[in-house]
Amino acid sequence: MSTILEDLNTKAIERGIPLGVHLDVTWRCNERCVHCYLDHDDQGELTSDEIHDLLQQMADAGVFFLTISGGEPLLRDDLFAIIRRARELTFNVKLKTNAILIREKEAAMIRELGVETVQVSIYSHRPEVHDAITKVKGSLARSLDAIRFLVSQGLKVTMANVVMKQTRWDYPGVQALAAELGAHFTIDPTITPHINGDRSLLRLNIDRNGLREIMNDKTIAGQEDQFDPVAPGAGQGAMDNIPCSAGHSACYVSPYGDVYPCVQFPVPSGNVRQQKFIDIWKYSPQLQEVRSIRSRDLPVCSTCAHVGGCSRCPGLAYMEGNMRGPSTADCEKSFAKTGIPSANMLRRQ
């Protein structure tokens, strides 16, 4: 991250500005990914007018980074009108999509509208593996065609690879494919529980050996914080740390107007159909509680050797039953990077 952006995030946290919002415009989807954490039935999505009003409210509140996602956002007929309005309000727009509805015309429109980055999920370089995960035959070929269209428009494309049991050995293939197509590559070895709390999806997580290999892969290390090779020690400053930007300088809005600290941290904090976005952001008791938590307040993690450098996700901890508790997936990552068991792992032995 550039120094200006780091400073910006620090200032946003100090001044209570919601710098980034992840807005899911629909949960409907044209794929049925085996690991997906969302329900796909439409339960009354925000209308175009409601979203346009919300965009204005978010701009007034200081939101700068806007991630438009889903579900599959291109299933909304008004998606390009939403993006156009967002760009008129000078948001930095990132679009997350499976891209199977993007052909030359849509790619040109996305470029014309000034989307900064398009992120496309690619699970494997092998069609039989990718298509088995999405449950849509031909989906890999279509997504890759779309990436070619997008790159040819001069757009920045990120190929996002979720590693799970079925794709355990495939990330180097996806990485090579990204390089070949001129796309950036990002990897996530964490499967998220279903947003309704069902944890059965976690059976898809790769085993400890696989995680160790990925977390120590030098071609990935440094790409994201969670892959940083060396964990800072647990100095006094570490106890004052906040876990991440969720609720501090960023939040999530669902297609139904529900506001959460993060898509992965589904604490209902208000609904934009009932309250102004800024009022939810400033005064929601749930967001205020999330903001109040420092590392020193975490009963288990504050005693852990990894407290200074762990990528602990408070949302995953919340999904485990306690937003002040450990996130087992991140304990495993810290262990995979260092070989040192976390306080949570020692407690369970």
Added chain:
Amino acid sequence: MSEKYIKPSRDIAARMLADEMVIMTVKDSRVFSLNATASAIWSAADGSTPLREIVARKVVREFDVEPEVAYQDALELVEELAQAGILLLADHPIGTEGA
């Protein structure tokens, strides 16, 4: 002396955050941060108001500086921003092409 007109480029994202304007280019993600004076000029850059008038209204009055000094500083600033590709600068009013 010809008038100068300014308007933000279309290919940027921008937001006034606290006391500074933060600007990011869409194409290559370069980030700029403008101080209070530059932010005031940027915010008034509508393509139709002459730069000299913007400076008189937004800088001279609000920051209590000499008009000619303020204008020359502003001209230098907008030329730099135009060179960076984030601001359109012309000798005539700028229409929708930069909007």
